[in-house]
Amino acid sequence: MNSFPTWLIALTSLLVTSATAQTPVPEEKSPAPLKAVAELHPTAGNKVSGTVTFTEVADGVQVQADITGLTPGKHGFHVHEFGDCSASDAASAGAHFNPTNQPHAGPDAQARHVGDMGNIEADASGAGKVNYLDHNISLANDQRSVVGRSVVVHAKADDLKTQPAGDSGARVACGVISRAKSQ
Numbered sequence: 001m002n003s004f005p006t007w008l009i010a011l012t013s014l015l016v017t018s019a020t021a022q023t024p025v026p027e028e029k030s031p032a033p034l035k036a037v038a039e040l041h042p043t044a045g046n047k048v049s050g051t052v053t054f055t056e057v058a059d060g061v062q063v064q065a066d067i068t069g070l071t072p073g074k075h076g077f078h079v080h081e082f083g084d085c086s087a088s089d090a091a092s093a094g095a096h097f098n099p100t101n102q103p104h105a106g107p108d109a110q111a112r113h114v115g116d117m118g119n120i121e122a123d124a125s126g127a128g129k130v131n132y133l134d135h136n137i138s139l140a141n142d143q144r145s146v147v148g149r150s151v152v153v154h155a156k157a158d159d160l161k162t163q164p165a166g167d168s169g170a171r172v173a174c175g176v177i178s179r180a181k182s183q
Helices: 006-022
Strands: 035-040 049-057 060-068 071-081 115-120 128-134 148-156 171-179
Touching: 035 148, 049 128, 060 115, 071 171, 115 128, 128 148
Parallel strands: none
Antiparallel strands: 035 049, 035 171, 049 060, 060 128, 071 115, 071 148, 148 171
16 A cells, blocks of 8 residues: 555656746757958058958858958958968968869859958058948858958958959958857
8 A cells, every 4th residue: 555645646747747847948059150360460560450241140151350451542452372470471371262273253243253352441540340241251161161261451442353363462461261169
């Protein structure tokens, strides 16, 4: 014979059920978006510096840049093929990143180098900002990934058409693109 009263068994069952129902189920965390950063440093004789951040979003990569020390006006702004800014003129960064063998063009063109990010425009104080969504750049481990490459800022505006690099002049800043720590 059971030594516990029926009401005690029912109450215990109710309390256990109630406590279980109120225990939150841990939410599955979605993985943090891929993110990469390039810290820009001036080439010889220049004072340009800044940060370029690449963040994976649902339909591309958000590119944000904050750069100072530029002359007022537009400056070519590209991803170059090598993550090497060791040369005093940043020639070690190589040419524009172009794994798909396309012609040079603007960032919105259907056919373009993956590294063609257009221009950054500096105000009268030499500060420039960029914030746009790029549909060709990748941060994943694929042929369009910019991780391990470099960002180069040029002395002149990119005309977005002259081959092979937009006639944007000397390189005034360079920074290697490195994967950022996940949040």
